[in-house]
Amino acid sequence: MSVLTSPPRPRPRRANGPGAEPGPRRRGLWRALALRAGAIVALVAIWQAVAMAGIWPPVFVPEPVAVWDQFLRTTVEGVSGYTLQEHLLTSLRRILLGCLYGVTGGIALGLLIGMVPTLRALLGPLVTFVRTLPPLAYLSLLVIWFGIDEEPKIWLLLLAALPPVAVATADAVRGVHEDYLNAARSLGARRHELPLRVVLPSALPEIITGVRVAVGVAYTTVVAAETVNGVPGIGGMVRDAQRYNQTDVVVLGIIVIGLSGLLIDFLLQTLDRRLVPWRGRT
Template identity: 70%
Template sequence: MSAVDAATDARPEPRIPAAGKPVDPARDRPRRGAGFARRAALRTIALAVLLGAWWLVTELEVWPPVLVPKPASVWHQFIRTESVHDGQRGYSGHLLHEHLWASLRRILIGSGFGVAAGVVLGLLIGLIGTVRVILEPLVDFVRTLPPLAYLSLLVIWFGIDESPKIWLLVIASLPPVAVATADAVRGVHPDHLHAARSLGARRWELPWRVVLPSALPEIVTGVRVAVGVAYTSVVAAETVNGVPGIGGMIRDAQRYNQTDVVVLGIIVIGLSGLAIDACLKAVERRLTPWRGR
């Protein structure tokens, strides 16, 4: 073999996609950058159109300000709730970021416990037939309940402090993770288990070494759904003694027809929810890099 042939054989072969054409990663990088720029531009244009339509509707006074407040009014409330004015600190004695952090803290604690319990419960349902027969209908029953259906019961049990709020978010976030985990576990191919056993894995090691990694993409998707459910339930959780908290702030503003504060709270919830989901997507990419995008 000549030196040229040896050098040719030593070079890494180009990656072959499904279409059968070689792909150069360095050549793909500008395309990905252009795609990201195009998506960012489209989203910016969509946001500008939405804000423009909102401004136009309020300027034409299609609806009274008590129904649809002006963007400037919402911005003014943002400044007021995030500062001290006329001796009053923010809204109901708390700044806007303090309301937001109180809600996020409840969501992180409640959904954290709910996700952990949901993964364990999903593994049991997916791996043990007897547990599946007993607990799967109960999980489906709780999953169909709206949070307000059992909030009053939780208040009777735990009072009006933090406990009922945390428990409501735990119960709201547990079923999606349990269902996703159980379905993912049942979908693990038996050949993977047989291969692990043939390589020396013990029976008690299979759930952690084979089943859980194989089911991880679906479990992470279930976690994203669960956190979203917990976030949509925080307003219900904070209807009882919910200040500080975004839901409590919205509830108090609704009582006094402060529509601009209500809209501000909705925008804050939506933006923070997008940020949390983006973080979960980053975690998903890190934990499951083999999953197709």
């Protein structure tokens, strides 16, 4: 007597691991990377075509190969007395210090402005005034006050980074729902505990956005900060190259600034996803 048995069911493929089918998210990631790579290749091809057409002399539009050769040369032999790595690391150190001071001060100032109406009336216009000023407007004053060493550069980057963070923090704090504060009070939270335990976590998504804006502003300001005794530094390297019509070095400096800025923004986005995983889901 034979026993009827049903055929074995196929095992479903796992979402991850060997044999997994690529999900929509992974396909979208590869598609985005392919589009970005294609855009870069197209841009370099257009650049090469314009340079080969001879519309402008090489001193105005150098070929990509010339910029690449200058990259290899500056990483080994250096330019303006320092290698490209030393210029970049010095600029990044200045940006790190300036943004660290600016972001810390901006968060503290934003909390005060957002939570204390009197301070909002007193300090709000001052923060807006500083935020609307271009960095070169007060660079000369900082040089008079602090000399031509590192202090005016750090102060300039601090003043560039602080206002965006302060404004973003103040607006985020004012947008915290009153129910959160009432719930914390009903659970026994004291008044001095509310800013750090309730207000700051609720305002964190907007604060991180302000930090991203502040870092971008500080990075665009570093070239202005390094126009005064900025060697070593990317801005100082570009300034010296401009004086001697070394366009390939100028273009190299612009590319290095842009790529390092993209890397910094990527790290900030990664930090945003780690600290604020609920963004866009609530």
